Every structure is written in structure tokens, then in C-alpha cells.
Amino acid sequence: MTTGVTVGAPPGPAETAAAATRGTVAPAPGTPTPPARTAGGRQEPPVTALRLAASHLRAAGCHVEPGPPGSGTAFTARAGGARASCVLSWAGPVDLPLAGEADVQAACGLAHVHGRRYGRPTALGVAYASCVAGLLAATGTLAALAAAAGRGGSTHLIRKGTGARAAVTVHTSVAEAALLSVGQYLAAATAGDDGWTEPAGPGGPPFQAADGSRFELETLDPGAWLRFWTALGVDRAAAGHGWHAFGQRYATAVCPLPPALLAATARHAMPYLRRVARGTGVDVTAVAVAPRPAQAADEQPWQLRTLGEVGPAPAELGRGGAGPLDGVSVVEVCRRVQGPLAGHLLRLLGARVVRVEPPGGDPMRGMPPLAGDCSARFAALNHGKDVLEADLGTAAGRAAVRERVAAADVFLHSLAPGKDLRAGLDARSLIALRPGLVHAAASGWGGERGRRPPTGTDFPVQAWSGLAALVTPPGLPPAPSLLTLTDVLGGVACAEGAVAGLLAARLTGRGRAVTTSLLSAARLLCRPEFRTAPEEATVPACTDLAALAADPRFAPVLDHGPCVRPRGPWEFAR
Template identity: 50%
Template structure:
């Protein structure tokens, strides 16, 4: 993280690491509007209204035109945004991308037919990725790097959002397919959300079979329906479907919402009402990433030596930086994966025996295809963090790293002795990142912070439903993915702030931030462009189609999305003002 010696010094607060930067934006599209808002929140001044986007960036362009804290001879970042990008299928808007890149296929699984999301989801993701490219480019420029100019597209954002589903769809069927139980046909009486006797629609969540059994037994459901319902409920994050026995919906329909809430609380199941799109949310935080200086800590003396593998990635704006990641499920691992795609060396902290998700079918060789979609290319160090030896191993890794990323349940970092203050004692310039759930959106005690519960509470579920239909979350993991992109965006901003100030930075993001962003980015009065692109109905066929070759890569056992940006050296770009 050494700053180029010739660069002028201009200190910025941790929460606004782009202070002093001016960006010129072209295009009035959702990706540009999202990116502009993100850059302004980081302290950047943005000039807009300069006309339509150029032909080589039909969804918009962002260009840094002033950064007084960068040496005068250093090239400044630029990001061009397309719709189809490198895909050889013409796309001119969000609906084309949703159709041609598989979003309609995954979202429509519960209805057994392709369906469009009612929001500009891929465009919002592309806007976050574009802002992230500019911020990462500024970091690279400050460090004396050259890979500061980027291209991205809404199609590439969509492919990243679907990487887990594509990996599963392209895995050899003989490697395992999860549950072999035949599922009932999907339908509103079989698919969450649930509806109480007094008409309240709600979602539930639990990761534990015993709490699932306790809840439904209390409601009087038949044991055969309870047992049959657990596999599709547990696997809905991976499959995008959840066809439950009709007896479960009948059990909740016989009780009012208050009785159901009491039963859920007694069983240890989280329950959240499905809100309307206009339901007010608390005021947003001052920084969308809650960027702030790392806590002061006593002088640590000599930092402990690092152990564990070093598997750096050549190239990319984060090349030479190390991320230690202690995460599970989707949001945290995908955040770390995005940082790896930007060039960082990412090392996972896993429990003794490795992350259990490595063995969840379908398998791509010796590892879960879904796990590899989020974690391939990362190193791994096993440590029992409940022991002093495991804690010391984690501290040694953090002492020689630039980022520590975790998504533990609230309070666990303190119990491990690995909270922000603990790690600041061994690495004063560390970026300590927490990828959480609800943030300040709900008071304690909070329900589980998971994708579908956040969709329900924030009103996103209501934005997805066709006119006249009751609100229902999509089972495509839109909040987990966007939450991961926001987490990685915050880490890159934290790295820029730490590099400019020479002090560590805390970053805290949540899945609720993804829900808020989707709400804020939705324009109910906007006209939807007519779709002209074909609808993908088979993800495996899409991944094998030569027209999509630039979107995907394979390890021989499964197919995964490539990095959603291409970074180029300034000499390979045509220079010119915008």
C-alpha cells in the first residue's frame, strides 16, 4: 500500500476518500445514475448533463477529469458501460439483458416460465460495479499502477449475479444433484410467502432442521408434510424454487398472524412481514458503507509473522494486496471473490476440516460447484477460532494483510477476540470490513439477516410483483448478490481512504443496504423499453453458446462467470475529452 512518492499529499476523511476528485458523466441511464450517486457519497464532485453516451459505451461513461492528490503525469481512471458488452447478442436495455442473460429464467422458476423482475436489477448492479471500477482505479493510480481504465456492461453484471446458478446448471449430473425427492408442482398455495388467517403475508427463515420441526409441530402440521418441506425450503437459495407441501400453507392459514409470530419466536424461527413498496425505511446512514477510522489501540510492538499461503493474482487494480476473509454462505464469499477479481490475494479462514459448504452437491470434481462459483482462486487456512491457537493464527494473517472481511453473527467477533480494535492492535492500516444483515433498519433483537427476509421487509418484494399480484420475494438471490457488491465497493473505498490517510478504516455494510438501493433506484414512472433479445430458457445452453464465450470460463467440471470488468493500460485507449 505504498503511495507513489511524487503524488501530492491531500488528506481526506475516511468516510469521503474521493474528496477533491471530479468525474464527468455521460448518459442518463440507471447504471450511470447509480454510479454517480455512489461516487458523490464518497466525496467526488460529478459533472453531468454533457450529452448522450458515446457509441462505444451505450449505457454511459464515467471519466475522472481532476484529482489533485494524484501526480500530474499519472493517467486517471475511466469506465465505459455497455448493455451487451462482450456478448454477441444485441441488447439495448434492462429487459433485453434480463431475457438474454438468464435472469428471467431463474426468477421465473417458481412460476415454471421465464418472468422479468419488475426492477432494473442488472443495471443497478452494473452501476455499483462502475463506481467500484473508478474507485479501484483511483487506488491503483495513487499506488503508481497503470491498470486504471475499465469497461463493464449490464450483461456482465447479470452474469456475475447468476454465477452460482450457471455453475450448478453446467455441472456433470453424475456428480450429485442435491435432494432426490420429487417436488410438487409450484404454485401460490405451495410457494412462500405465507398468508395468515387475518390476511398478513410473511416470510420465515431458519437454517436448522430442529427449529423448522418445532415451528410446524406447534402449528399442528402433519409430520410427513414437515419432513417433506424441509429439503426444498433449505435448498431454495441454491435452486431458486421452493415448492412446499400444501399442508404447510394450510397450517398457517388456520391461525392469525399474532399466534404465528408467537409460535415462531418460541421455536427460534425468524418471521418478517412482507411490506408494501411504500413502507418507510429509517433515514439512510451518513455513509452507505459506514466508513470510519479504525479504533485507536495500544501500541502492539512487533507484529507477529504471517503464516499461510500467498496466492496473488497478477494484474488488476488491487494487485499486491491481501484480503483475509472469514465468511460463509453468499454475501461474504462473493464480496471476497469480487476483491479477488480486482487482483487481490484472498485467503479464507475456515474451521478445522474446511468449510462444510465445500461438500454440498452438485460437485464439480472434488468440491461443490456452488462453493467454487464464489470461492475459486482463494487460498485457505484452517483455524479453530474458539481456541487461543486459532485466534493467534488469525491475528498473524491479519498483521500482514490489507483487509479483514467477516460476516459473523453479531457479537461473535468480540467473543473470538477478533473485533476491529483487536485487529487494529496488530495492523494499524487495516481495512476491517463487516458484511452484515439489517444494520440500523431494524432494532435489536433482529431477525436473521437473509435475502428473502430483507426483500420482504424493505418493500423490494412488492416492486417485483406483476400489477395486481400480491407482493412476493423472488427466490433468485438478488439481495445477497447486490449486498456482496456493496460490501466489496466499501472495501475498495476503505483501501483508498487508508492509503490516503495512512490509518485504518472500518467498513460496515448490510443486506438491508441492497434493499434500500433497489428502492431508491426504482422509478415507477419510467417507460420500459420493448424487449427484442431472445429469452434464455436453459443456463447450460447459454454457457455453451459461442456468443456468450466472453462471459464465462470453465475449470472442466463447471462453468463460472468471468470478472465483470476489463482493465486496460492507458496506452491502449483512444485519448480524448468527453
């Protein structure tokens, strides 16, 4: 699993550093602080992640206090008479001496997957694992509060066998956040599918025009892809070979393209390429050379709106032992990564998730490599969910989904803009049907790119937001990571927003509309506090995810079955 490689992060502004002792909430931004590793060798807590978690809990209406010095507790949050504490560390149950973001990226496979396009493990120029960990810490804490808080501030979380009220401590780690982020790749590497070979090869988009402009192409339609390249004079064989790599890049983190494709765009100016793209149904997104300015709505990667009348009294949660959301029912209408990952996290917290798929099942179930009779990548996001087959293009299919929603607590979707309204699955319609419902919508661009935005997928969002410029190694032109950064972070943010909405709905009885996007996740990563200092890892870098899965030091956080999957990234102790 490991080699002697050390991985250095690309240079950037210094991380806004660390608290003086364990168990403290991070100081205010701008406060001078020591680096994560002190001269005396004392390991500091993941302060950037802690600060993010605390700020999101406050945004959700919680009161947050620092834990007692030396207690190991980062903070305690209160809401509606309920209380939950959080412990956040670098390594958690992983038996490795991880003391910072660079160590986690190297040891837990992030640098390996991100570096596939460069042919070697390469650290991200942002504190990605810390950012994911901060959202996970807030999500777990919110779930514990939702289980403990009922209407009017009454508490329902009971210490098993005693009948006494119990405070909960939520444990998570930056290492578990990193492993969750590479979960699909880990599952694929351990699927045992003899008919599938892990792809390899450096290179990939962005493309470059004759004037030097760099851009991402996006289409989910192989016909549109072929029309675009044919219009540029590329033969069908080269275009077809390119589609195989291009269409699989989200799953493999590699995209070696035929040189003929790169040469074709380099012969034409950008205005001409845009016209060809419009005429053939392909989207073109310029790669920004720096992060775009944040919007006022970007303080959190989710937004909550209160809708509808007061619903029925909430049921008690967390009594069955499956997790704090045991008793919550979720209906999920999602594809690809962002939405299914949000539903996956809600299931790991104990919720029952019913996934709506087209008649015959989601075609992604057959995507190689297979683990048993199902795609390993699909299983990494959807294992344990129930399935309702329904055609949303028919009245009967839409009625079947609405019938399920009428008894649900959360509706989660990643439908294209406007499609939820046309199907009668928008927030106002469903919250009127089920007062107190949390309606969570995961999109690509949010409302920022107009009424007819380009296809909102991970790599164009990285390009347009400027995140690509931060994650590219120094000395190279900006290029999005082929690791699905915003899909994963956007999915975690959607789950966090849904649980924040669930807590608010339980306290007030009124429904919440939650909106999240890949763009808001990208902008979160573009904040100065997540731009990492040029620091080398002190542990060897993972170069083989299958070997990582077999390493006993990772055993406490991995489930072994037809393929290996990360376990839920939380422990709840009473």
C-alpha cells in the same frame, strides 16, 4: 438457450431515463429525458447505472467529470493525483443486441431464474442488472485509483516497460453484471453431476395467516423447523419434505411446499403464529406491501469510518498483471453468499484472499451438485482463494486469524452481530493491531432491527424492506424473489465499500471501518430510479442456463472448467 418468449417487466414508475449522447454523465434527477430506445433507433447508454456509479465515486471522495461527448467514455474520476476513466455499456463483450434492462434480464438468465417460482421467465420489476452494474463500475474505478494513488497523492501505476505514469480505462457492462448475479445457478447447471437433478416446480413462500397477513419464515435449524410445524399439527413426513425444499431454496430459486404446510398457517391468526415461532426458535417477518421509507444512512449501501493511527507506507499495487489490486492481502471470515461474493470480487480484482474455514473445511464444499470434488455453487464464490483452517471458538484459532490480519490490508467478515467483538475481531481491535487496515463487515439488518434482530437473510430482508412488492408480477400478492437479490447486491456493495476504504486508507494511512447490509442493498433497489417501466424485451429469453453457457455469443465472458463461471466483470486498459 433461447426461445421465442418475450419478457415484460411489471409496471412501475418510469425509469429516470437516458442521456442524449453516449459518453455523458446522467442529468440531475427530475430532468426530462428520452427513453432508452429513441425513435431513430439509436441506443442510449445505461444512464441509471452511470448515475449510480458517479454518485458513489463522489461519496468516496473522488472528483467525477463527464467524458468528452462522442468519446465512449462515461466519466473520469480523480483522487489523490490518480485518474481513471470508465466505459459502461449494455452488452459489453456479449455478442447480442442488448439495448436496455429488459433485454439484459431476458438474455442473461435473470428472468429465467427469477421466473422459476412462476413456471416461466419473468422480469423483475426493478432495474436490478443496472443497479449491480453501477456498483461494479464504481468498484472497478476505485480499484484502478487505489492502484495509482499512494500516500500524499503520488502515483504508482506504471505503464509496463516504459516507466511512465498511465491512466487507466475501466470497461464493464450491464450484461456482465447480470451474469455475475446468476453465477451460482450457472455453475450448478453446468456441473455435470450425474447424481443431481435441477429441481423444478412453481410456488413457495410467503405463508398466509387466517386474517390474510402474509409472512416469511426463516430458520437455519431443521430442528426448529420441525418444532414449528409440529406445534401447528403438521405430521413429521410433510414437515420433513417441506424442509428439503425450504432449506435448498437459496441455491435453487424454487421452493414447492407440501399443501399441508400452507393450510396449517391459514388456520391460525398472526398473533398465534408469532407466539409459536418465538417458542420454537423460528423467525417470522411480515411482507410489506410497499417499500419502507429510506433512512438518512441509506444514501450509499456502505458507510465508512476512520479509525486508528497512521500505518506503514502502502506497497505498490497492480504491478504483477493480475489486476489493480495485485499486492493487496485479504482475510475473509464469511459464510453463505454476501461475504464470500465480496471476497470473490476482490480476488477477481487481483487481491490475494485467504478464506478462514472451520477445521475440516467448510461443509458447503459438499453441497450438490458437485463439479469435480467440490460444490459447483461453492466454487462459483470461492474459486482461487487460499484457505486457513481455524476454529474461532478456541484461543488458538482466534490467534491464528489475528496473526494473518497483522499482515493484511483488508479484513472481511459476515459474523453474527456481536460475534466479532467477542472474538477480538472487531474493527477497533484489528485496526489497532494493523494500522491502516480496512475492516469490512457484511450483515443482514445493519443496526436497524435492534440488539437482537431476526435472522438477517435474503428473503426476510426482501419482505421487510418492501422490495418484495416491487419484484412481484402485477396482479399477484407481494412475494420475495427466490433469486438471491440482496445477497448478490449486498456482496457487490460490500466489495465496493472495501475498495473505497482501501483507496482512502492508501491516501491517508489511517484505517477504515466499512459496514454494509442486505437491508441497505434492498433499499438501494427500492429507489424510484430503479423501478422499471413496463417494457418488453426485444431478444428471446433464456430458458436454460446450460445452453446459455454453450452459446458462443457468451464465450468472451465465461470461464469453462469443471463448471462454468462468469469471468471478472472488468477490463482494465492503459
